[in-house]
Structure formats: C-alpha cells, structure tokens
Amino acid sequence: MTLSRTFVAAVVGILSAATSANAITNGVGKLPAWNAFACDVNETLIIQTANYMKEYGLLDVGYNHVNLDDCWAMKDRSSTGEVMSDNIRFPSMNTLTDQLHALGLYYSDSGWFTCAGFPGSFMHEEQDATTFQSWGFDFLKYDNCAIPFDDIIQEGMIGSGAWQMLSLRWQKKTGTTLIFSLCEWGWIDGDIGPQWNLISSIINSVSFITQATNYYGRNDLDMLEIGNGDLTYDEAKTHFTAWALVKAPLLIGTNLATISQEMLSILKNQEIIAVNQDPIYGTSISPFRWGINSDWTYNAMYPAQYWSGPSENGTVFMLINTESEPANMFFNLTESPWIRAGIQYSVRDLWTHTDNGTAVRSFTAMNVPAHGVVALLLKEDGNEPTGLMPPCAGEAFYECTAENGTSYS
Incomplete structure (x- = not known):
C-alpha cells in the first residue's frame, strides 16, 4: 500500500x-x-x-x-x-x-x-x-x-x-x-x-x-x-x-x-x-525493546531502537542510535524471541561485511554513530561455554533454579 x-x-x-x-x-x-x-x-x-x-x-x-x-x-x-x-x-x-x-x-x-x-x-x-x-x-x-x-x-x-x-x-x-x-x-x-x-x-x-x-x-x-x-x-x-x-x-x-x-x-x-527478498520469511523485523523510551512508547523523534526477526540464514538484528551523538548499544540475546537460550551465536555485520566472532548471552555494538544503524545476522554456533554464572541468562527468567533447589534469581 x-x-x-x-x-x-x-x-x-x-x-x-x-x-x-x-x-x-x-x-x-x-x-x-x-x-x-x-x-x-x-x-x-x-x-x-x-x-x-x-x-x-x-x-x-x-x-x-x-x-x-x-x-x-x-x-x-x-x-x-x-x-x-x-x-x-x-x-x-x-x-x-x-x-x-x-x-x-x-x-x-x-x-x-x-x-x-x-x-x-x-x-x-x-x-x-x-x-x-x-x-x-x-x-x-x-x-x-x-x-x-x-x-x-x-x-x-x-x-x-x-x-x-x-x-x-x-x-x-x-x-x-x-x-x-x-x-x-x-x-x-x-x-x-x-x-x-x-x-x-x-x-x-x-x-x-x-x-x-x-x-x-x-x-x-x-x-x-x-x-x-x-x-x-x-x-x-x-x-x-x-x-x-x-x-x-x-x-x-x-x-x-x-x-x-x-x-x-x-x-x-x-x-x-x-x-x-528472503524467500522463506516474509515477516518484518519487530522491536523487542524500545531503548531510550519505555516499550510501546509512541515518539516520532526517538522510535524503537532494538529490533529482530527471522531470516532463512539466521536471526536478523537492527540497532538504531536515535540520539544525536555516538552511543554504545547493549542487549541480551534472549531479549529477542528468535534466539534460543544456552546457545552461542556467530555474528555477521551486514554493513562491514565481516564475521565478528561469537556472541554469548549478550552483545554490545560500540560507538554507533548519531542516527546510525547496526545490522547483524546471528547464526547458532553450538552450545555456550560450560560453567557460566549465573546458569541462566536474561531478565525474563524470574527464577533460575537448580535441581537441588538453589535459586539464582
């Protein structure tokens, strides 16, 4: 339309x-x-x-x-x-x-x-x-x-x-x-x-x-x-x-x-x-966190900053720095509904066209330009390393509890 x-x-x-x-x-x-x-x-x-x-x-x-x-x-x-x-x-x-x-x-x-x-x-x-x-x-x-x-x-x-x-x-x-x-x-x-x-x-x-x-x-x-x-x-x-x-x-x-x-x-x-032009997924990426404003805030000057969605080759992320000066942008991987817990992800930058290592639980884009963007493609790259503490990642886990009852929430 x-x-x-x-x-x-x-x-x-x-x-x-x-x-x-x-x-x-x-x-x-x-x-x-x-x-x-x-x-x-x-x-x-x-x-x-x-x-x-x-x-x-x-x-x-x-x-x-x-x-x-x-x-x-x-x-x-x-x-x-x-x-x-x-x-x-x-x-x-x-x-x-x-x-x-x-x-x-x-x-x-x-x-x-x-x-x-x-x-x-x-x-x-x-x-x-x-x-x-x-x-x-x-x-x-x-x-x-x-x-x-x-x-x-x-x-x-x-x-x-x-x-x-x-x-x-x-x-x-x-x-x-x-x-x-x-x-x-x-x-x-x-x-x-x-x-x-x-x-x-x-x-x-x-x-x-x-x-x-x-x-x-x-x-x-x-x-x-x-x-x-x-x-x-x-x-x-x-x-x-x-x-x-x-x-x-x-x-x-x-x-x-x-x-x-x-x-x-x-x-x-x-x-x-x-x-x-993805032939498998026709759906749009969507915000998983608004960032500067609380979620679902309608603000024409400061729109949602953290977006993700599926693609045939992995999970796509878009980070928008809506501020008028450079900023670091951090997110937990599992904030995106398309990311699995307990998995590490390879990181592909869709603008620099480079493979940027592995993300475990979180990712920080450094020094994103004013009104600039970061576009990433994350692919599953095996299980995350053993022994990470706490054993659960992300604020969505209200209680992270071991079999013996030990709680990490």
Whole structure:
C-alpha cells in the first residue's frame, strides 16, 4: 500500500517486496519509484533512468522495474472513455515498454482524479485495466486521491480494492503476473522527505504495525530518499536498513544522474537486500525493546531502537542510535524471541561485511554513530561455554533454579 501523496513522478529502479497479487514468489518483486522529478517527466527521462540502472549495476542486484507514477496522462479521457498518455511527453507507451525490455510500471487512482489532477479510475476500473494491459505494463499502483463521497461509493477499504480482483483476473486470463500496490492512508505518519525527523517518524509509525507484513501484503513506507536532501551517510544507511528489514518495497526516489558513489553503495548492499527478498520469511523485523523510551512508547523523534526477526540464514538484528551523538548499544540475546537460550551465536555485520566472532548471552555494538544503524545476522554456533554464572541468562527468567533447589534469581 503506497501511503504517500507527494506529487513526484518519475523514477529510478525499485526493488520491491511485493504488495498483494504477486505475493508468493522467490525474489518477491523488484521495481523503481519517483521522488526526484515531480511532474517533469517524459519518455526520454525514463529511458535515461533505465540506462543508469544498468550502468550503475542496480539491475544486477535486483532493481529490475521502472516506475512511472503520476503525470503521464492527458487531462481528459477519449470520447469513448479510455485514459490516454500525453501525446507529447509519452507518444507511445508500447514503444516505451519495448525499449525498457522489462516490466513496466504505471500509475492509477481509485478516485475521480489522480493526486496530481489527471484522470482517476473510479467507474473506469476494468476499462483502464484493459488499456494498461495493452500497453504491456505489469505493475499497478492504485492510489487514494479524490475519493468520491461516501454516499456515492458506499464501500470500505476492501470494496475500494476492487482492482485487486481485477489484477488477479488479469493474471488468470493472460498468464502474466501483475504486482498490485494498494494505497490505504492512515497507517504511516506523513510523507517521506530527505530529513532525519521524517525518517524517524516513519520508523516510529511502522514499529507498531510490523505484524501487518507478510507475503500477502507489505507495509509501504514510501520512497527511498538515498542521495537526496540533507541526509548524512549514516542517516541514509539507517533509512535503507529500516525499509529493507521491515520488508517494505524498496523504491529508489532519487535522480541517478546526480547520486554519489557513496550513496549508491548503500542501495547496492546485497546482504541487506537478501533479507528484504528472503524467500522463506516474509515477516518484518519487530522491536523487542524500545531503548531510550519505555516499550510501546509512541515518539516520532526517538522510535524503537532494538529490533529482530527471522531470516532463512539466521536471526536478523537492527540497532538504531536515535540520539544525536555516538552511543554504545547493549542487549541480551534472549531479549529477542528468535534466539534460543544456552546457545552461542556467530555474528555477521551486514554493513562491514565481516564475521565478528561469537556472541554469548549478550552483545554490545560500540560507538554507533548519531542516527546510525547496526545490522547483524546471528547464526547458532553450538552450545555456550560450560560453567557460566549465573546458569541462566536474561531478565525474563524470574527464577533460575537448580535441581537441588538453589535459586539464582
């Protein structure tokens, strides 16, 4: 579900954890997004973007769609009701998709108009589906602007998601796969922007709804702002890590013509991408401790700091330093529900790409940068050493008692 109303149009590559229709497939769905150009888009820009994706190796790591969002249409439909592409900026959608040699991505809306004022699909749903299919597109973003009054639509979120049924019928009829992105505003606070306060606010929002992610649908946290605006390198790493590990679609909303190699390297972290695209576990990581604040505290500036979740290769941890200065970050392993007591774990750093020894009972990340992140993969590495005291670890053990009755609580 795309939750942004930002009027940006055109794109780069996206690697997307699929929402809805293209749900249970290895690779999960990979695409691009748009927060760089507003409505200043045309066929040449889209082709240039695709070329940059190939030149910079983004295609090689899985960003294999191009996303055209809003502002591609004529302001009026044809005399028979068909939506038409702008005859100057997008003279032939079929030519565009042929040139891309890949899946196309287009935009539609569930209301009278799109968010930028172009024709929406209300009362034209099946007609638009036929048009989009004839253009060779394979991804549908169904946004939520200009919704008719309740006494007209008389339906809730499920009813307004009729496109989902159309997309499934499309797949059955044509044998092609359509990725369906449904917008339902209200779950995530505000639009994305290249400032830390906006990134931290969205991380705070998603910390309370991680249970709403699996292969049948993903929380979409909006575009990736890597390389845009005021984000530092460490903030950009946190931004990418959080989006990837909560299994959000990874839509690059950046002008690839101006992105730095440093920022590009963030988008190409294959160890982080592998967790986002995990073929076994579609679930998001979740907070196991909030850190600065008590658990379940809603705070847009200081969201949850300690997160974990399963992956096909071990337990994933994300530690976010929400403070404005470097900090050490400590946790007991068994605070995570995915860790077994009595086991030691090998530690893989997903950003330095190094194996960092073995963790026994606890782990401390040293000197985490301000607004920075640590991403770890822990794998079982045999039993913990014998003779450790106390014989039980973690505050969750209210009583640690030997057979003879000796208590260590």
